[in-house]
Amino acid sequence: MSALINRFGRRSMLGLLGAAGIGAAAGCARDYTQVGGSAVPARYRGRLHLIAWHSFASTTGEALVAIVDRFNASQSEIFIEPQYQGSYEETQQKLSATLIARQIPDLVVLSEVTWRAMHLADALEPLEGYFDTDLQPSDYIEQFITEGTVKDHIWWLPFARSTPLFYFNKTLFRKAGLPDRAPRTWTEFRQWAPAIKRQKGGGNAVMPLALDGGYSAWYFQGNMWQWKARYSDGLDIRLDEPNGMAAVTWMADFVHKDKAAYLSPSSSVDFGNQAASCALMSTASLAQTVELAKARKFDLGTGFLPEHETFGCPTGGSGWGILAHAPAHRKQAAFEFLKYLGRPETSATWTMATGYLPIVKKAQQDPRLVDLIKKDPNFSTSLDQLPKARTQDLARLVIPDASNFMDDAFETLYSSGIAPTTMFKQLAKKMRRKAELLEDNYRAHYE
Amino acid sequence: MTASTPSLARGGEAPTTAVVPDRSSTRSRRTLRRRGYALFLAFIAPNVILLAVFAYWPVVYNGYLSLTSWNLLSDTKPFVWFANYTDMFTDPEFGMVVLRTVIFSGGIVIISIVLGLLVALLLDQKLRGRNLVRTFSFAPHIVSGAAVGTIWLYIFDPSYGLLRQLLGIVGIASPAWMTDSFWALPGLIIVYVWKTAGFVAVIYLAGLQGLPSDLYEAARIDRAGPLTMFFRITLPLLSPVTFFVVVTSIIGSFQAFDVIAVMTGGGPGTATTTLSWYIYEQAFQAFDAGHAGAAAMIMFVLLVLITSAQARFTRNRVHYQ
Numbered sequence: 001m002s003a004l005i006n007r008f009g010r011r012s013m014l015g016l017l018g019a020a021g022i023g024a025a026a027g028c029a030r031d032y033t034q035v036g037g038s039a040v041p042a043r044y045r046g047r048l049h050l051i052a053w054h055s056f057a058s059t060t061g062e063a064l065v066a067i068v069d070r071f072n073a074s075q076s077e078i079f080i081e082p083q084y085q086g087s088y089e090e091t092q093q094k095l096s097a098t099l100i101a102r103q104i105p106d107l108v109v110l111s112e113v114t115w116r117a118m119h120l121a122d123a124l125e126p127l128e129g130y131f132d133t134d135l136q137p138s139d140y141i142e143q144f145i146t147e148g149t150v151k152d153h154i155w156w157l158p159f160a161r162s163t164p165l166f167y168f169n170k171t172l173f174r175k176a177g178l179p180d181r182a183p184r185t186w187t188e189f190r191q192w193a194p195a196i197k198r199q200k201g202g203g204n205a206v207m208p209l210a211l212d213g214g215y216s217a218w219y220f221q222g223n224m225w226q227w228k229a230r231y232s233d234g235l236d237i238r239l240d241e242p243n244g245m246a247a248v249t250w251m252a253d254f255v256h257k258d259k260a261a262y263l264s265p266s267s268s269v270d271f272g273n274q275a276a277s278c279a280l281m282s283t284a285s286l287a288q289t290v291e292l293a294k295a296r297k298f299d300l301g302t303g304f305l306p307e308h309e310t311f312g313c314p315t316g317g318s319g320w321g322i323l324a325h326a327p328a329h330r331k332q333a334a335f336e337f338l339k340y341l342g343r344p345e346t347s348a349t350w351t352m353a354t355g356y357l358p359i360v361k362k363a364q365q366d367p368r369l370v371d372l373i374k375k376d377p378n379f380s381t382s383l384d385q386l387p388k389a390r391t392q393d394l395a396r397l398v399i400p401d402a403s404n405f406m407d408d409a410f411e412t413l414y415s416s417g418i419a420p421t422t423m424f425k426q427l428a429k430k431m432r433r434k435a436e437l438l439e440d441n442y443r444a445h446y447e
Numbered sequence: 448m449t450a451s452t453p454s455l456a457r458g459g460e461a462p463t464t465a466v467v468p469d470r471s472s473t474r475s476r477r478t479l480r481r482r483g484y485a486l487f488l489a490f491i492a493p494n495v496i497l498l499a500v501f502a503y504w505p506v507v508y509n510g511y512l513s514l515t516s517w518n519l520l521s522d523t524k525p526f527v528w529f530a531n532y533t534d535m536f537t538d539p540e541f542g543m544v545v546l547r548t549v550i551f552s553g554g555i556v557i558i559s560i561v562l563g564l565l566v567a568l569l570l571d572q573k574l575r576g577r578n579l580v581r582t583f584s585f586a587p588h589i590v591s592g593a594a595v596g597t598i599w600l601y602i603f604d605p606s607y608g609l610l611r612q613l614l615g616i617v618g619i620a621s622p623a624w625m626t627d628s629f630w631a632l633p634g635l636i637i638v639y640v641w642k643t644a645g646f647v648a649v650i651y652l653a654g655l656q657g658l659p660s661d662l663y664e665a666a667r668i669d670r671a672g673p674l675t676m677f678f679r680i681t682l683p684l685l686s687p688v689t690f691f692v693v694v695t696s697i698i699g700s701f702q703a704f705d706v707i708a709v710m711t712g713g714g715p716g717t718a719t720t721t722l723s724w725y726i727y728e729q730a731f732q733a734f735d736a737g738h739a740g741a742a743a744m745i746m747f748v749l750l751v752l753i754t755s756a757q758a759r760f761t762r763n764r765v766h767y768q
Contacts (some may be wrong), residue, residue, distance in 0.1 A: 092731075099520060100519060121520040261622070265625060404732050410716075415628040416627075
């Protein structure tokens, strides 16, 4: 039976590839049409119906839907239907499939990695011409709008932007006799590790640091910069230079020699269960982690990423793109929605509900946000860290599949006895090979 | 047919009638054959068309894709001949994927056949409650892979899992299973064996119950011990069953996907990236239809080779009664 199920799995996959092919072959002559949506509620009937694909589940998803509802109620021309499509990666998969079939949503949420692929595939609309007096590119926080701009065209507008943040369990730190703050440097953290490991959580020794496998290359981008190394300079792969080797060796030792960090199935679960005293997680986990800490009755602390030779912190998260193949009036209407998201009060609402960073400068002066920061200083940590955060090295963002196979490499490093230098050499080799294949397309779009 | 009747009725024209029915019966046979053929086509058409569209065409199209370099997005699919194949055959990572698949499949097939046969032998005894046990041992096989994966994630969890507590009783520290590059693959093999062994047992049990009792009586008269009887009578007579089970479980384990998707996603790193997961990863994470297609062709050829080799090897050894 399992053979049958499994065979079905393979068949249907092959079938999908086949169907995709037929779609592509048949589709060349056809125009793009809108993907399927649901029935428009009676009170919004007669409006222009736009479909927006997003990747936000649970509380974050509810926060987005609430904002969309308010947008729909705020005007009388446009009805936005938000459709949840799974993770950023799943959304990209589905978008690719629908593009082949010549069916598209009007708006789509793309991560800092996936928008680059869509841009390289010429699927995105340049947006700089849509701005007017209501919203100017300069209203956005500098790093965010710059990240979505290539060769003076704006392809991707910031929305759910984040950075990594250092989360720690203040209660455990107190018990271990440590200061009431995050470690300033990795060296300091290493000195603190033995004291943390003497604590017990659920019968086990508490681990100092839980590491996630997913997005591990994003987190490690910080470490690279902290060691004055980089993944790449443009498409020129640099991670196997001496500083990079030092950075990865330090982390491998921290995991395998000090046994102070480990690959966790889910660092947020382990952190919540107090099996780990610290975790590197996105700022977007803040609202949820605050609740988790309350429920588990421990004091939550947040801090900047630890430094080594210097400070380093990458930006991440997602933004919106408008599909280039949509008809002009739809694109115009879609931009109206993005303008609404760019209002300071919308941005502040979104930040308070989720922990994502504000995307426009003025949102930071929103009285509700100012109030929240006063009450819970954890919310100000990420805002204070933001000016020092910057766009990741391009290799992870543009080389196809790099974000996946780089994560794989770090997972292998954390979960096996592989020598860190070997791992980085292999990774660099693979990235160089893939970068070579990309070169023509990269030149055409970036130079 | 009707043409021959008047001539027969008239009579006396024997030589002509002898020729006419002959010719007409050839014609009628031809019509019959043609009609039979049409009927045959009509009956198999729905099946053949479905198979052709959903099974054979994708294989052919996949073969074509494997010779192109396509990112699933661009309108053009540049033809690259065998570049994808040479790429993979020179990539040590792909070699590891194949090796891993062999270990994974071999582990599952061997362990689940041994376990399944043992369980079948036990269930073949006339013991009370064996029907219940039979149901229990078959149940894992019909549970969906996603559910199995989720349950075993909890069992394996190194901090909160059931297995950790069981190992704790005998004083063994639980490995990190799914987040340890060494243990993840054995962990998956355990899960698949758990899922497959019951199925193997039920098939073997059917085989055992069909064995002729006179052979055993004769052996008993010759004072053969139970082990001799097992190795000289039971095992050889079960060889067609073994053949069936080996072929289906090799194919099944080569294509295993659901549990891997839920439990490890091919990780940590690439520690559980088997051929089927690799194909998925290349197609839908890396958007590299060429490499995915080539890997799928390699899997296809491997499975055809294994199956035909098995068929040839066992032709002389399989005893059909």
